[in-house]
Amino acid sequence: MQGEELNYLSYLEAPEYIHIDTESSEPTIVGTGLEDYFNGGWYFRNGEFHSELHGVPLKDTLRSMISMYRFHERDAIAFKENLRISFVNPWEAKHLKPYWYASTAYWYQDRAAALPESLPIDRLMSLYRIRDTDHQSYP
Numbered sequence: 001m002q003g004e005e006l007n008y009l010s011y012l013e014a015p016e017y018i019h020i021d022t023e024s025s026e027p028t029i030v031g032t033g034l035e036d037y038f039n040g041g042w043y044f045r046n047g048e049f050h051s052e053l054h055g056v057p058l059k060d061t062l063r064s065m066i067s068m069y070r071f072h073e074r075d076a077i078a079f080k081e082n083l084r085i086s087f088v089n090p091w092e093a094k095h096l097k098p099y100w101y102a103s104t105a106y107w108y109q110d111r112a113a114a115l116p117e118s119l120p121i122d123r124l125m126s127l128y129r130i131r132d133t134d135h136q137s138y139p
Contacts, residue, residue, distance in 0.1 A: 003064030004098040009043045011099040012066070014087035020079045029077075034087050038068040064099070 003011055010039035016031035031037050035044055039054045048059050053074065067092070077083060088095050 001066050001068075001099060001101040004100075006064055008060055008064045008097055008099075009061060009066065011096065011101075012043055017086050017088055018077065018078060019082075019084040020077065021081050021083075023082075035068075037087070038070050040068075064117075069130040 001011060003009065012035045016029070016034070016037045017027040018029040022028065033041075035041055037071070038056070040056060043061075044056050044059055048056050050057060052071075054067075054068075054070040056066065056068050058065060067074040093136065105132040
């Protein structure tokens with residue numbers, strides 16, 4: 001994920017809404033925040049880390065960049081027909097500043113699914129910053 005404005009991570013204030021085998025607008029599971037879903041809090045204030053099933057391989061607060069992963073190997077979310085997961089920031093309408101994200105999901109199934117005809121590569125690369133040796137510090 002990456003915020004357009006530098007030194008901005010407020011886009012992490014987005015609880016997860018998980019809909020399991022339902023088309024209802026009411027989620028089956030509601031979480032507390034994006035960083036909490038990835039087993040961290042306070043915007044991962046201790047910085048980058050990795051473990052077997054979750055981690056933050058990149059955190060660059062100055063450039064508003066963060067990368068997170070979580071594998072549901074031991075806490076799988078079982079579903080029969082459909083699963084929808086969204087992260088919705090309650091500030092989005094008025095206060096949230098622009099940010100970009102990309103995600104990847106893996107799952108096991110018993111038959112092949114159709115792939116999209118094209119992938120939006122140009123949109124995925126619309127904002128790209130290169131890290132260097134700058135570090136955020138307090139005077």
